[in-house]
Amino acid sequence: MSTTTVEAPVKKQEPVPTAGPRKGRRRGTSLVSHGILVVASLIALFPVAWLLFLSLGPDKDDYLHPGGIWGKMTLDNYSYVLTETKFLDWLTSTLIVTVGTTLIGVVIAATTGYAVSRMRFPGYKKFMWVLLVTQMFPVAVLMVPMYQILSELQLIDSYLGLVLVYCTTTVPYCAWLMKGYFDTIPFEIDEAGRVDGLTPFGTFARLILPLAKPGLAVAAFYSFLTAFGEVAFASTFMLSDTKYTFAVGLQTFISEHDAQRNLMAATAVLVAIPVSAFFYFVQKNLVTGLTAGGTKG
Amino acid sequence: MTVAIDRATGKTRGERGPRRGLGQRLKHGYQKHWYAYAMIAPVVIVLGVLVVYPLVYGFYLTLTDANSLNSARTIGVNEIEATYKFIGFDNYADILWGETAYDRFWSHFIWTVVWTAACVTLHYTIGLGLALLLNQKLRGRTLYRLILILPWAVPTFVTVFGWRIMLADGGVVNSVLETLHLPTPLWLEDTFWQRFAAVMVNTWCGVPFMMLSLLGGLQSIDSSLYEAAEMDGASKWQQFRYVTLPGLRSVSSTVVLLGIIWTFNQFAIIFLLFGKTAPDADILVTWAYRLGFGQQPRDFAQSAAYGMLLLAILIVFTSFYRRWLNRNDQQLAI
Numbered sequence: 307m308s309t310t311t312v313e314a315p316v317k318k319q320e321p322v323p324t325a326g327p328r329k330g331r332r333r334g335t336s337l338v339s340h341g342i343l344v345v346a347s348l349i350a351l352f353p354v355a356w357l358l359f360l361s362l363g364p365d366k367d368d369y370l371h372p373g374g375i376w377g378k379m380t381l382d383n384y385s386y387v388l389t390e391t392k393f394l395d396w397l398t399s400t401l402i403v404t405v406g407t408t409l410i411g412v413v414i415a416a417t418t419g420y421a422v423s424r425m426r427f428p429g430y431k432k433f434m435w436v437l438l439v440t441q442m443f444p445v446a447v448l449m450v451p452m453y454q455i456l457s458e459l460q461l462i463d464s465y466l467g468l469v470l471v472y473c474t475t476t477v478p479y480c481a482w483l484m485k486g487y488f489d490t491i492p493f494e495i496d497e498a499g500r501v502d503g504l505t506p507f508g509t510f511a512r513l514i515l516p517l518a519k520p521g522l523a524v525a526a527f528y529s530f531l532t533a534f535g536e537v538a539f540a541s542t543f544m545l546s547d548t549k550y551t552f553a554v555g556l557q558t559f560i561s562e563h564d565a566q567r568n569l570m571a572a573t574a575v576l577v578a579i580p581v582s583a584f585f586y587f588v589q590k591n592l593v594t595g596l597t598a599g600g601t602k603g
Numbered sequence: 604m605t606v607a608i609d610r611a612t613g614k615t616r617g618e619r620g621p622r623r624g625l626g627q628r629l630k631h632g633y634q635k636h637w638y639a640y641a642m643i644a645p646v647v648i649v650l651g652v653l654v655v656y657p658l659v660y661g662f663y664l665t666l667t668d669a670n671s672l673n674s675a676r677t678i679g680v681n682e683i684e685a686t687y688k689f690i691g692f693d694n695y696a697d698i699l700w701g702e703t704a705y706d707r708f709w710s711h712f713i714w715t716v717v718w719t720a721a722c723v724t725l726h727y728t729i730g731l732g733l734a735l736l737l738n739q740k741l742r743g744r745t746l747y748r749l750i751l752i753l754p755w756a757v758p759t760f761v762t763v764f765g766w767r768i769m770l771a772d773g774g775v776v777n778s779v780l781e782t783l784h785l786p787t788p789l790w791l792e793d794t795f796w797q798r799f800a801a802v803m804v805n806t807w808c809g810v811p812f813m814m815l816s817l818l819g820g821l822q823s824i825d826s827s828l829y830e831a832a833e834m835d836g837a838s839k840w841q842q843f844r845y846v847t848l849p850g851l852r853s854v855s856s857t858v859v860l861l862g863i864i865w866t867f868n869q870f871a872i873i874f875l876l877f878g879k880t881a882p883d884a885d886i887l888v889t890w891a892y893r894l895g896f897g898q899q900p901r902d903f904a905q906s907a908a909y910g911m912l913l914l915a916i917l918i919v920f921t922s923f924y925r926r927w928l929n930r931n932d933q934q935l936a937i
Contacts, residue, residue, distance in 0.1 A: 339736050340743075346733055347750040349807070354757055356775060357765040370773045414645045421642035428636065433643065440654055442917045444868045446891035446910035448654070450903045451661035453896075454674065474653045481646055506638040535758045537871040542896050553760045557875070560767075567768055574761040585756040586749070589815075 354578070361571035369567050383572035393573060395548040396555040399465065400534065403551055406469040407533040408526050411476035415525065416518075419484025420510050424496060440478040445538040448474060453542065463545040471543065472533045479532070480525040487521025488514065527588045534581060552577045665694050665908040671901035687904070694908040708887075708909075715867065715886040718802065722869075723862045725806040727855075730813025735847075737814070738821045748818075755811035763875040766804045767791070770876075797877060797884040805872050809865075813858055820854030821847070856928055864917060887913055 360368060363375035364382055387393050421427075422434065452471055453462070461467030491514060499509035515522075537553045544550055547558065556577070559570035667687045675685040698708050737748055754762060769775050770790035777787040788796040824847065832842045873881075873889045879897055882890075887909060895906025 418646040425639040427639040450907040451657040
């Protein structure tokens with residue numbers, strides 16, 4: 307995809323521009339823009355649409371001759387997935403794990419986000435550095451020791467174990483996100499609170515926290531989506547197939563001997579629709595939360 | 604009681620008195636900052652228990668020859684004690700310059716670097732291009748935007764399976780290529796094409812984040828700057844070069860760093876796209892996973908050692924990156 311076409315025309319070259327040619331040129335540019343955007347949109351849309359389409363084909367090899375699906379479209383895959391597979395079990399475990407992670411992450415990180423946004427204390431820089439470094443942890447770093455520790459504690463194949471593992475990433479992450487949000491709340495509010503005799507805890511709990519609800523929400527969304535999409539730990543630490551999260555459950559449709567692609571596609575669609583809807587609902591906050599965290603190092 | 608709120612200006616407030624003794628300073632620091640410490644305590648405790656302890660334990664494991672045969676385990680009712688022993692830095696030495704080190708570490712290392720560079724470059728250029736397009740006044744801008752972030756909205760583990768079906772032998776991608784009389788590579792079997800497919804799928808997944816972040820950056824550039832540039836007779840290219848790019852610097856340096864870290868650690872795409880079939884397309888993260896959990900016996904010690912090496916690479920890289928930014932008078936947004 308070419309990026310240079312954008313910087314082409316649309317500009318005043320002559321002091322008194324004549325309307326005719328400029329208009330034509332502008333239309334030309336916008337046609338090119340539309341062309342590129344349409345192609346890009348098709349590329350973005352196609353794999354998802356294709357999955358949706360294949361999920362309607364009744365046979366597991368329908369992906370080889372997709373034309374045939376038009377004639378025999380059916381929702382059988384969906385009813386099969388919902389009734390005959392462990393879909394509902396997976397839904398339950400996914401919800402337990404994600405909601406648990408989200409709650410713990412937000413609750414624990416909230417005061418820290420406030421502290422690092424408002425206060426400078428000895429060790430501040432080191433602490434921020436630690437928060438940053440924990441976000442760079444490759445899965446491979448903690449997986450082996452976590453596996454050993456959790457097996458000793460008999461927490462392998464338990465929801466609690468997985469929630470604890472996810473907290474290693476979401477807690478520091480939420481602290482970062484919330485610091486960014488607290489930074490946008492004027493300091494005058496804190497000062498007013500203190501003048502009126504509130505302790506810093508009181509200021510935080512009574513004044514800042516109610517104002518920071520959107521920030522808490524962003525942190526919650528992010529933890530939710532992170533925990534939902536995590537593959538590596540879930541695939542390794544959950545052993546019984548009723549405790550799989552969706553990320554693991556979906557893999558079970560393709561084994562070395564058999565690939566039930568039609569069922570997998572149907573499951574994928576069922577999983578994707580609510581999550582994507584949720585994502586669209588919150589996406590604007592996510593991006594600002596990520597990048598507006600803000601230049602204050 | 605004083606509270607240490609100082610707006611992070613970096614300036615010290617007022618003249619300091621003569622330096623006090625260490626004990627007094629500690630006491631003073633404690634009185635002044637105990638709020639802050641109390642507030643960060645929950646995260647410190649959680650990180651200590653969930654990150655630092657496993658990290659230290661993991662490091663200890665890398666100094667042993669632990670694998671699934673000699674670790675403590677329970678078989679039925681019998682508990683078997685761990686029998687692995689301390690072997691010092693042999694694991695690291697073996698990984699870095701052991702006998703088949705090239706095949707086991709360096710080839711994957713090179714591929715990881717290529718993978719990261721290729722993916723981040725593609726993410727950034729395509730994301731920037733699309734962000735510039737969306738930053739114009741265009742009909743249907745919102746609709747384009749909503750469609751273009753679809754790859755980010757749908758969970759990765761779902762879309763990767765979509766791609767896996769599309770790229771499979773006889774799948775739609777090859778059917779289309781065949782109708783166009785183009786070669787139809789074995790995307791999921793041939794090493795080169797596996798790598799190509801991995802980069803392609805990761806690019807597809809990663810562009811929306813870059814696009815949205817950069818779009819946010821573009822929209823925060825003051826439009827009077829463009830007017831001024833236009834008044835001075837700057838061409839479109841010059842405006843892009845001297846207004847847009849500098850205006851995006853802070854956002855760019857942040858998202859590029861995030862992109863590099865995420866891509867370097869990208870596990871799900873390669874793991875789900877190929878399963879266990881493609882050892883040659885493994886980047887270091889998936890390779891470490893394969894050693895620790897994807898084979899029998901599970902080689903815990905080596906896998907953990909790979910993890911430590913990866914973390915070290917990332918920390919060194921990030922430190923240099925930050926230093927380089929500081930030298931250019933830039934701050935990271937994170």
